[in-house]
Amino acid sequence: MEADTSRIEEYLESIYKLQQEQHPVSTSRLAEHLKLSPPSVSEMVKKLAHKGLVNQIEKGVCLTEEGSRMAKKVIRRHRLSERLLTDVLGFKWDEVHDEACRLEHAISPEIEDRIAESLGNPKTCPHGHPIPDKDGVFVKEIVRPLSELKAREKGIIVSVFEEDPKMLQYLASLGLIPDVCVEVEEVAPFGGPLIVCVSGSRYALGREVASKIKVK
């Protein structure tokens, strides 16, 4: 017994994440995110459905109550791992995603508890995403993508919806990290860049990039 659940966890984690963008998650989207072939995903999704972790509806897959509960546990372990890596071991925010993605499957409930406790029950990961508590509960802040702010509007960065190390390095180099205040100075028309002001400096940011940054 004691089956290895890491693949299942990885699927649930991805589905959870993709659901935030678009509700029923398509096979192809999921395959792309997991870097697997669509048939592999199709097959695995069937197994997940059989286990009662997802429902396959018309236009895609969505987590069941139980699938969601399990996903949130994985996400908690992922984000706590990220915090351990940054806060205790001195990693930078662009180095922790992939590492955490492996660690999350090797962390027992006991380790999870100890990490949370010794870090003072952090509420977010280094990218600003909420860490669910043991019961899967977390505060969901109302945020807007920076790309939707009008000229002269200000916001405080809550989170950065991005995993690519290069992009995260870039954002950090501009000081675009959680808790920082940004002001949009102007918005170029026709989907052009935003001119933003952050801690005294002015930068031009592409829309695509700006849409990843969530502010309140």
Next chain:
Amino acid sequence: MEADTSRIEEYLESIYKLQQEQHPVSTSRLAEHLKLSPPSVSEMVKKLAHKGLVNQIEKGVCLTEEGSRMAKKVIRRHRLSERLLTDVLGFKWDEVHDEACRLEHAISPEIEDRIAESLGNPKTCPHGHPIPDKDGVFVKEIVRPLSELKAREKGIIVSVFEEDPKMLQYLASLGLIPDVCVEVEEVAPFGGPLIVCVSGSRYALGREVASKIKVK
């Protein structure tokens, strides 16, 4: 690509450990330690031999140069994980073996380095076993099992060659942990118990138990 090496690592780790007791390691001994059937081990050992990690000689299996190098890397990660768990996360020494046995496969060279660094390059795990450095080098202290001491002999506990949590709890409850000084007060004949004195208290210890405790 990027094959999953965790099973291989687990075999090498076991072989390395068992070699310390008895040199060529038998299939059955290895199977027992890994809690697998002898045929499974037989087959896997063939694969390891094929990869040049072990040599199959007359009476059993032994690590090649490369197998040994790889084993020591796993052991380094295992022991550093144990230290992280005890020193940073507050686990007790009897709780860390199984956890580390999972973590060791999820730890990248970067995490390994950071753990070592942030713990000040510890030389031993919580059980007193040496942590090899990045090149697989470690100081091998000359030790004797406590069971071989004569009456009135004293020694300092170096390490405890045991993984069973119950046993470790027991030993800790008697204060039999690394760096502690023990004196053998008397040795009962015919393989009987040892009467040992440890930080002012006197206890009777079975030979079997005493043989796990290495002193210098």
Next chain:
DNA sequence: CCCATAAATTAGGTATACCTAATAAGTAAA
């Protein structure tokens, strides 16, 4: 040297999670 037992391996099979190629189902433009 023979035989009983112990140890190791071979034979044959399962489960899991991936793949490519082929097919089927949906969707949207002409």
Next chain:
DNA sequence: TTTACTTATTAGGTATACCTAATTTATGGG
């Protein structure tokens, strides 16, 4: 409504690492 994509699934296959049962290979006592 037919056609051309796109998306999803089925079919068939691979690799890995386990298992049990059967067989082979040591080995040590008589």
